[in-house]
Amino acid sequence: MRIALLDSGLGLLAAASAVRRLRPDADLVLSSDPDSMPWGPRTAADIAERALACARAAAAYAPDALIVACNTASVHALPVLRAELEPGIPVVGTVPAIKPAAAAGGPVAVWATPATTGSPYQRRLIEDFGNGARVTEVPCHGLADAVESGDEPAIDAAVTAAARLTPSGVRTVVLGCTHYELVATRIRAATTPTAPPPADLRGSAAAVAAQALRRAGARPDPDAAPTGAVTVLRAGTPGALPPAALRYAEGRLLAGAPATP
Incomplete structure (x- = not known):
């Protein structure tokens, strides 16, 4: 195969x-x-x-x-x-895992590229599959590029900046870009202060x-x-x-x- x-x-x-x-x-x-x-x-x-x-x-x-x-x-x-x-x-x-994230209950944050954040496509996904949950769109400036190049300081800076935009109390973070799954451990660590216990990450x-x-x-x-x-x-x-x-x-x-x- x-x-x-x-x-x-x-x-x-x-x-x-x-x-x-x-x-x-x-x-x-x-x-x-x-x-x-x-x-x-x-x-x-x-x-x-x-x-x-x-x-x-x-x-x-x-x-x-x-x-x-x-x-x-x-x-x-x-x-x-x-x-x-x-x-x-x-x-x-x-497709970003908005549906299962919303079904799990609680506030949700969708981390995505700036081009995707707020786009009609992502807004439709939230409207169709958000299940009434409070969903916050978080633009992750420079994160995909930093992951692509393996630039450790840039990755840390981009993750930290996105975490600051993530509301406290978020229970689930949807990783809306496939690059982000490569640094899921860092994202989980960065979002832990906003949602003890650590926020659940949902990749695709x-x-x-x-x-x-x-x-x-x-x-x-x-x-x-x-x-x-x-x-x-x-x-x-x-x-x-x-x-x-x-x-x-x-x-x-x-x-x-x-x-x-």
Whole structure:
């Protein structure tokens, strides 16, 4: 079995590592275009074009499913990707976990990029799935870029700034950008003073990984032999995980030998 993932940069590591934990024997294809990161400020047409280029590069490896491991690309590119790839390759998008967070009760904060915060898309999610909970949108200035570069001081500064914007008493923090899941431990620590006991963090990686396996017709098997290979495509060219990826547990887990088309 082979699962492909696309994102502008390192945001795909969280979902990829979730697939790896569910199926250690699955080959992974990680397709990104880091030179165009971030995608958020770009036009919808530009985002769709870049996501499609990443998807086409991954499709050459005949994956059993493709995960769009990016909230922004899921908003703007899913119809285009599905029109080109399905039904041959099932395409799974990423949606912030607002629904389960609101269902758990209590005030909710949604940490997202400035481009996503306050957007019609996110406001619709809150309206449709907020379940009457008090939901605060928190813009995380510079956090995705800091995670992408592995800039430790910048990560700490961005997390601290976002935590200051998070109201006290928040019980759940939704991670509305896949990059943020790579620094979940820091986010949890930063939000602890606002909500003792520590606020619950809700990412999307685990749910997206499980859905990709279902769409691929496979079941979780965490005890499978760890034979899965990892292929890294950067702007369609085979390469290796960048040094910044190895700063995160997810990147270290995924470092491995490349597969072949």
